[in-house]
Amino acid sequence: MLPRPSLDPRSEVPLYQQLYRHFIELIHSGALQRGERLPPTRELAGLLGLNRTTISAAYGLLEAAGFINGHVGRGSFVTGGMGPTAGLNWENILGPRSFITAPSFLSDPNVISFAVSCPSETLFPLDDWRASCDEVLSGPDLSSVLQLGSPGGYEPLRQYLMECSRNEGVLGEGDDIMITSGCQQALDLTRRVLIRPGEKVLLEEPVFPGLRNLFVEAEAHLTGIPVHREGMDVAQLARTATGGVRAIVLTSNFQNPTGATLPQAARESVLRVAQSSGAVLIENDIYGQLRYEGEPLPTLKQMDDTGDTILLRSFSKISFPGLRVGWVIGPRPVIARMMEAKQLSDLHSDQFSQAVLLRFALSGRQEKHHIRIRKAGAERLKATLTACDRYLPKGSLFTRPQGGMNLWVRLPAPLDAGELLARAQRAGATYLPGKYFAVALPEPASLRLSFAGLDPERIEAGIRILGELFTSELKQLSASSSREPAPATV
Amino acid sequence: MLPRPSLDPRSEVPLYQQLYRHFIELIHSGALQRGERLPPTRELAGLLGLNRTTISAAYGLLEAAGFINGHVGRGSFVTGGMGPTAGLNWENILGPRSFITAPSFLSDPNVISFAVSCPSETLFPLDDWRASCDEVLSGPDLSSVLQLGSPGGYEPLRQYLMECSRNEGVLGEGDDIMITSGCQQALDLTRRVLIRPGEKVLLEEPVFPGLRNLFVEAEAHLTGIPVHREGMDVAQLARTATGGVRAIVLTSNFQNPTGATLPQAARESVLRVAQSSGAVLIENDIYGQLRYEGEPLPTLKQMDDTGDTILLRSFSKISFPGLRVGWVIGPRPVIARMMEAKQLSDLHSDQFSQAVLLRFALSGRQEKHHIRIRKAGAERLKATLTACDRYLPKGSLFTRPQGGMNLWVRLPAPLDAGELLARAQRAGATYLPGKYFAVALPEPASLRLSFAGLDPERIEAGIRILGELFTSELKQLSASSSREPAPATV
Numbered sequence: 001m002l003p004r005p006s007l008d009p010r011s012e013v014p015l016y017q018q019l020y021r022h023f024i025e026l027i028h029s030g031a032l033q034r035g036e037r038l039p040p041t042r043e044l045a046g047l048l049g050l051n052r053t054t055i056s057a058a059y060g061l062l063e064a065a066g067f068i069n070g071h072v073g074r075g076s077f078v079t080g081g082m083g084p085t086a087g088l089n090w091e092n093i094l095g096p097r098s099f100i101t102a103p104s105f106l107s108d109p110n111v112i113s114f115a116v117s118c119p120s121e122t123l124f125p126l127d128d129w130r131a132s133c134d135e136v137l138s139g140p141d142l143s144s145v146l147q148l149g150s151p152g153g154y155e156p157l158r159q160y161l162m163e164c165s166r167n168e169g170v171l172g173e174g175d176d177i178m179i180t181s182g183c184q185q186a187l188d189l190t191r192r193v194l195i196r197p198g199e200k201v202l203l204e205e206p207v208f209p210g211l212r213n214l215f216v217e218a219e220a221h222l223t224g225i226p227v228h229r230e231g232m233d234v235a236q237l238a239r240t241a242t243g244g245v246r247a248i249v250l251t252s253n254f255q256n257p258t259g260a261t262l263p264q265a266a267r268e269s270v271l272r273v274a275q276s277s278g279a280v281l282i283e284n285d286i287y288g289q290l291r292y293e294g295e296p297l298p299t300l301k302q303m304d305d306t307g308d309t310i311l312l313r314s315f316s317k318i319s320f321p322g323l324r325v326g327w328v329i330g331p332r333p334v335i336a337r338m339m340e341a342k343q344l345s346d347l348h349s350d351q352f353s354q355a356v357l358l359r360f361a362l363s364g365r366q367e368k369h370h371i372r373i374r375k376a377g378a379e380r381l382k383a384t385l386t387a388c389d390r391y392l393p394k395g396s397l398f399t400r401p402q403g404g405m406n407l408w409v410r411l412p413a414p415l416d417a418g419e420l421l422a423r424a425q426r427a428g429a430t431y432l433p434g435k436y437f438a439v440a441l442p443e444p445a446s447l448r449l450s451f452a453g454l455d456p457e458r459i460e461a462g463i464r465i466l467g468e469l470f471t472s473e474l475k476q477l478s479a480s481s482s483r484e485p486a487p488a489t490v
Numbered sequence: 491m492l493p494r495p496s497l498d499p500r501s502e503v504p505l506y507q508q509l510y511r512h513f514i515e516l517i518h519s520g521a522l523q524r525g526e527r528l529p530p531t532r533e534l535a536g537l538l539g540l541n542r543t544t545i546s547a548a549y550g551l552l553e554a555a556g557f558i559n560g561h562v563g564r565g566s567f568v569t570g571g572m573g574p575t576a577g578l579n580w581e582n583i584l585g586p587r588s589f590i591t592a593p594s595f596l597s598d599p600n601v602i603s604f605a606v607s608c609p610s611e612t613l614f615p616l617d618d619w620r621a622s623c624d625e626v627l628s629g630p631d632l633s634s635v636l637q638l639g640s641p642g643g644y645e646p647l648r649q650y651l652m653e654c655s656r657n658e659g660v661l662g663e664g665d666d667i668m669i670t671s672g673c674q675q676a677l678d679l680t681r682r683v684l685i686r687p688g689e690k691v692l693l694e695e696p697v698f699p700g701l702r703n704l705f706v707e708a709e710a711h712l713t714g715i716p717v718h719r720e721g722m723d724v725a726q727l728a729r730t731a732t733g734g735v736r737a738i739v740l741t742s743n744f745q746n747p748t749g750a751t752l753p754q755a756a757r758e759s760v761l762r763v764a765q766s767s768g769a770v771l772i773e774n775d776i777y778g779q780l781r782y783e784g785e786p787l788p789t790l791k792q793m794d795d796t797g798d799t800i801l802l803r804s805f806s807k808i809s810f811p812g813l814r815v816g817w818v819i820g821p822r823p824v825i826a827r828m829m830e831a832k833q834l835s836d837l838h839s840d841q842f843s844q845a846v847l848l849r850f851a852l853s854g855r856q857e858k859h860h861i862r863i864r865k866a867g868a869e870r871l872k873a874t875l876t877a878c879d880r881y882l883p884k885g886s887l888f889t890r891p892q893g894g895m896n897l898w899v900r901l902p903a904p905l906d907a908g909e910l911l912a913r914a915q916r917a918g919a920t921y922l923p924g925k926y927f928a929v930a931l932p933e934p935a936s937l938r939l940s941f942a943g944l945d946p947e948r949i950e951a952g953i954r955i956l957g958e959l960f961t962s963e964l965k966q967l968s969a970s971s972s973r974e975p976a977p978a979t980v
Contacts, residue, residue: 087765087796090823093736094683101830121633129636130627137620143611146619148811181671181836188835193584214834235507238551246583269514272557280578306577321638322841333580340591344704345678346671350840351812 002026002039007048015050016057021096023062027078038068038076053435053442056418060100060435099213102436112462114431117208117256117405117450118321123376125369129320132359136352145355151343153179153327154354160361161327170299172307176335178342181349182324183286183314184210187249189345190282190310190328193337195220199246202279204232206408206437206446208256211249211284220246224439227255229399231262234269241277248279252300254287254404257437257448261402264297271304286314286326289370290452291403292378307331315357317405318370323353377403383456384449384463391467393474398449405452410434410445411470414477417447420469427469429462492516492529497538505540506547513552517568528558528566589703592926602952604921607698607746607895607940608811613866615859619810622849626842635845641833643669643817644844650851651817660789662797666825668832671839672814673776673804674700677739679835680772680800680818683827685710689736692769694722696898696927696936698746701739701774710736714929717745719889721752724759731767738769742790744777744894747927747938751892754787761794776804776816779860780942781893782868797821805847807895808860813843867893873946874939874953881957883964888939895942900924900935901960904967907937910959919955 005022007015026032038044041059045052059076062068070076107113136142145154152158158179165171180186187210195201197219203212205224215222223240226233232250241248250270252262262270274281283300301311314326328338342348360366384407388398395412411417418433434446451459495512497505516522528534531549535542549566552558560566597603626632635644642648648669655661670676677700685691687709693702695714705712713730716723722740731738740760742752752760764771773790791801804816818828832838850856874897878888885902901907908923924936941949 087798088768088770088821090821093770094823094827097827097830101833116638118638121637124633124636126632126636129632133623133627137623142616142619143614144812146614146616146810146812147611148606148608148806181840184834185836210834210837217831217834235510235551238510265511265514265518268518275577278578280583308578316638320636322634322636324836324838324840331578331580333584337584337587340587341707343591344674344700344707345835346675346814347700348814350671350814350843352846353840353842356842 002031005048007050016054016061017096017098019050019054019058020061023058024067024091024096027067032078034078036078038062038078040075053444056435057100057442061097098219099216100209100436101213102209102432110428111425112429112454112458112465114429114449114451114454114462116453117317117448118453119317119373119405120376120453120455122455123373124320125365125372128360128363128365128369129356132356132363132365135359135363136355141355145351149348149351151178151339151348153349154351154358157325157354157358158327160358165329168302170301170311171329174307174331175329176332177327177329178335178339179349179354180326180328180342181346182316182321182326183284183312184214184326185324185342185345185349186312186314186326186328187211187214187282187284189338189341190247190312190334191215191218191220192341192345193334194247194280200244202237202240202245202248203439204250204255204258205439205441206257206434206443207439209436212437212439215249222439224441227258227260229258229260231255231260231266232270234266234273237270238273241273241279243277245277245279247282248274249282249284251284251286252288252297253285254290254401254406256287256404257406257432257434258408259399259401259404259406260408261297267297267300267303271300271309274309275306281309282312283309284312286312286317287404288313289318290374290377290405292374292381294402301329310334318373319357319360319366323350323357325349325354325357377405377452379456380451380454380459381407383459384451387460387463387467388449391464391471393467393471396470405450407449407451408434409447409449410443411447412474413445415470415474416444418444420473423473424466424469427465429465431466492521495538497540506544506551509540509544509548510551513548514557517557522568524568526568528552528568530565588709589706590699590926591703592699592922600918601915602919602944602948602955604919604939604941604944604952606943607807607938608943609807609863609895610866610943610945612945613863614810615855615862618850618853618855618859619846622846622853622855625849625853626845631845635841639838639841641668641829641838643839644841644848647815647844647848648817650848655819658792660791660801661819664797664821665819666822667817667819668825668829669839669844670816670818670832671836672806672811672816673774673802674704674816675814675832675835675839676802676804676816676818677701677704677772677774679828679831680737680802680824681705681708681710682831682835683824684737684770690734692727692730692735692738693929694740694745694748695929695931696747696924696933697929699926702927702929705739712929714931717748717750719748719750721745721750721756722760724756724763727760728763731763731769733767735767735769737772738764739772739774741774741777743775743787744780744891744896746777746894747896747922748898749889749891749894749896750898751787757787757790757793761790761799764799765796771799772802773799774802776802776807777894778803779808780864780867780895782864782871784892791819800824808863809847809850809856813840813847815839815844815847867895867942869946870941870944870949871897873949874941877950877953877957878939881954881961883957883961886960895940897939897941898924899937899939900933901937902964903935905960905964906934908934910963913963914956914959917955917959919952921956 007018041052041055045055063070068076069079162177195218201215201220202223202225204227225237301309310330312328398409399407418435432448434443497508531542531545535545553560558566559569652667685708691705691710692713694717715727791799800820802818887900889898908925922938924933
């Protein structure tokens with residue numbers, strides 16, 4: 001019998017982290033030995049009077065940190081820990097991990113993967129990329145491209161993006177622009193110059209893990225604002241942003257993971273809330289160019305008369321993710337500080353890819369490519385929605401995005417998308433369960449389907465596999481629950 | 491009289507939110523103008539047949555979002571429309587800057603610049619780079635190179651570096667390796683996973699500003715250990731590292747800015763100090779391959795039996811700085827954590843450049859290039875030392891490195907290298923004054939000469955300009971001090 005953890009529900013440390021630390025102590029002290037089985041989540045939850053998701057989150061951290069191995073259907077077992085080293089105690093030095101990372105998926109040609117939000121390799125315009133490379137390789141600036149550059153980015157690309165942004169109305173008089181290594185770095189640098197530990201930041205709920213973990217690592221005080229089909233719940237945002245909020249981070253178009261887009265009226269409200277609360281508005285718009293139907297809406301940045309909104313964009317979703325080129329538009333004082341942070345972070349971004357992407361854009365090849373991926377995206381979105389309508393069990397809810405790469409599914413109770421993942425993979429299709437996207441409210445029934453990387457046939461086949469699994473599981477659960485009625489609540 | 495809202499009590503949207511949206515529309519349409527008073531809650535509740543708390547909740551949202559102002563006893567009034575607002579106070583939000591950045595120098599062909607520690611563009615093997623690019627562009631992996639990659643780096647390059655490192659004896663059994671965007675990012679990620687505010691870190695004094703500023707930003711407690719001609723003062727290191735030191739960061743070969751190299755015996759002492767104090771040793775070795783004379787020494791990493799040393803290396807100084815490709819070798823638990831930090835920082839580094847650098851290395855072109863830059867470097871170093879001997883004023887001290895890119899000069903008193911910089915630039919030569927390299931002890935008399943980017947003729951001409959300026963200034967100062975004796979100190 002394991003000692004009972006002393007958990008403090010009023011502590012600033014979330015319960016799942018307290019539990020995580022408790023188990024690490026048990027392992028270090030030898031109370032839990034290598035190979036021993038941890039209590040099942042359901043059992044421990046009952047024993048401690050906690051929510052089962054709390055136990056799962058603690059086990060998730062233990063597994064991610066290599067302390068335990070989970071085997072679907074058999075339970076979680078203590079591993080050998082991180083292994084002894086002669087010298088330093090790295091576990092102590094590094095401390096416990098503060099966040100859960102989503103699992104990475106080995107690409108298995110036999111498994112249809114809806115797990116990654118990125119474009120399809122088969123649509124890459126390789127000849128056009130080669131031609132753009134050749135232009136840089138034979139151009140007069142190759143030496144300076146290969147030489148040390150500036151934190152703001154490769155200047156010709158920066159100038160080009162400034163001109164486009166000015167024409168589009170997203171670069172105001174007080175704004176500046178800088179290149180980053182993709183949108184992730186733009187978020188990281190924004191966080192680095194704006195957020196200090198304990199400051200309040202409002203994120204979308206659900207939100208993509210790379211954004212949430214960044215702010216968890218920064219020890220920000222995070223609150224998730226629910227995202228419905230119609231985008232962020234602005235009423236909830238207004239109630240929450242009542243002063244003392246440092247930043248609001250949101251995706252105006254085709255949010256990851258929900259695919260939701262903020263309607264025009266909601267955009268106005270978000271701006272008002274940000275302005276009245278004094279929060280910095282960070283608008284992530286990396287999917288905006290991937291609209292397959294409907295009319296585009298103005299960005300928050302365009303609508304913002306104060307000019308204070310910070311807008312993030314990237315080539316990753318619309319061209320080549322492997323090159324990591326994004327950019328940020330924002331008020332000059334912020335961009336100046338972000339350039340300093342960039343210099344400390346990695347001096348500057350790779351210049352060769354910046355130079356080639358500039359040729360790709362200037363030559364018209366980029367626009368040609370965008371037309372092609374929007375057409376393909378529309379077909380893929382349609383195939384996804386059709387297959388969801390057809391194969392998902394009755395009672396499933398899912399978003400109907402007009403663009404982007406992702407769609408959010410909520411399965412009927414009592415299905416648990418996280419628990420079903422291993423079986424789905426064995427059956428030949430995979431996805432990312434909702435729990436990885438939670439700020440504070442894990443949705444066991446939810447999952448993200450990233451459809452942009454798959455052709456319509458694979459989408460149909462994959463959603464069929466998932467739908468059949470979910471439907472059969474639902475039938476079994478209903479049958480078993482009718483066999484074993486729950487005791488009366490007294 | 492205001493239009494009556496059409497409210498739907500069966501909607502998923504709560505009544506107070508429907509009412510909230512109704513009022514926003516009225517304000518946007520101009521039906522409710524700035525300064526107008528909203529109906530009192532009691533009155534509106536009666537009119538609409540709603541509970542008064544519903545009305546209050548809607549008004550609360552409107553106020554939180556900045557659309558109305560409530561005055562107790564007087565009612566609620568519409569605030570300004572969407573017109574320009576004062577905006578955020580960025581100075582307050584960003585706070586004071588925590589460090590001084592070195593000035594950046596516009597490249598002016600008329601000024602001979604010793605200011606930047608990077609290789610010469612004229613030595614770039616452009617044809618070999620083009621050939622390496624062509625191999626990647628025509629190879630079978632181009633699609634996957636352009637696709638989203640892994641935080642650890644482009645796997646074929648990582649495998650190649652692992653093999654080289656194993657052969658060289660710097661990759662032990664407990665080690666792993668990851669690619670970073672240059673050495674600067676390796677330092678940033680190391681800091682990110684190891685250093686918490688207030689922790690003690692020992693750096694070299696003087697040290698390059700990008701390293702110091704990184705740890706200043708992290709609010710580490712910094713102490714500089716003096717670097718003499720013979721590398722870091724290990725006796726001072728031993729006295730300072732008496733426990734409670736989290737990390738020691740040092741450059742074993744051709745340190746920036748001094749050019750000093752740690753002798754063999756000192757390396758052993760540094761390892762002993764690190765091991766006995768429990769500090770993490772971070773060995774920056776980005777200049778090690780640029781040895782122009784003398785025998786190479788083993789790295790600290792090679793000598794470290796515990797395997798705990800973290801070793802940083804990069805292609806930037808030895809190939810193309812514009813590509814930002816470096817790598818880190820260290821114990822698996824640290825590298826695992828750094829990969830997570832990398833994922834939050836920028837997902838992964840640009841893969842195209844990684845793929846081309848791999849071809850550059852595998853084809854033998856890199857080794858050919860290294861032979862060439864070592865030969866050029868030797869000539870440049872010799873030209874620098876000869877010119878310093880010849881032109882610097884009597885009483886000047888300077889290091890005599892055996893490799894690398896930098897040399898450290900201490901001018902005779904009372905010369906101030908920072909004060910003389912503007913005049914030097916007008917005379918046609920520039921450098922970086924010592925004050926930018928200080929951890930705690932600015933040396934006004936010192937300056938860094940970065941010689942690798944200039945050919946021997948420019949080096950001779952530049953140091954001659956500097957030497958003549960320093961010599962004439964020294965004469966004037968001596969003359970004026972002999973004319974105007976200082977008053978007696980009482």
